[in-house]
Amino acid sequence: MWRFTADPVRLLIIDARALAPFALFFAHMREWTLILAVVGALFFGILAWLGLTLPVACRMMRVIVCGPVRPRLPSWKKRDYA
Numbered sequence: 001m002w003r004f005t006a007d008p009v010r011l012l013i014i015d016a017r018a019l020a021p022f023a024l025f026f027a028h029m030r031e032w033t034l035i036l037a038v039v040g041a042l043f044f045g046i047l048a049w050l051g052l053t054l055p056v057a058c059r060m061m062r063v064i065v066c067g068p069v070r071p072r073l074p075s076w077k078k079r080d081y082a
Contacts, residue, residue: 015045018040018041018048021039021040022041024037025037
């Protein structure tokens with residue numbers, strides 16, 4: 001009964017989070033919201049295919065933009081022999 005509770009929710013083969021942009025389309029049915037929903041579903045579908053979630057993808061993007069080294073103290077505040 002509790003076997004697959006940690007697995008992501010899927011609708012056939014598509015991750016349910018990939019279908020979330022279609023809620024915007026159903027609330028406001030216009031051509032641009034349909035295009036936005038399809039692009040959003042493709043984006044989330046590609047992330048799911050890569051095995052990533054949105055927070056993990058944002059962290060990866062931050063590492064690409066800022067670099068992997070993030071010192072917690074400025075160099076003038078670091079102690080020499082501690």
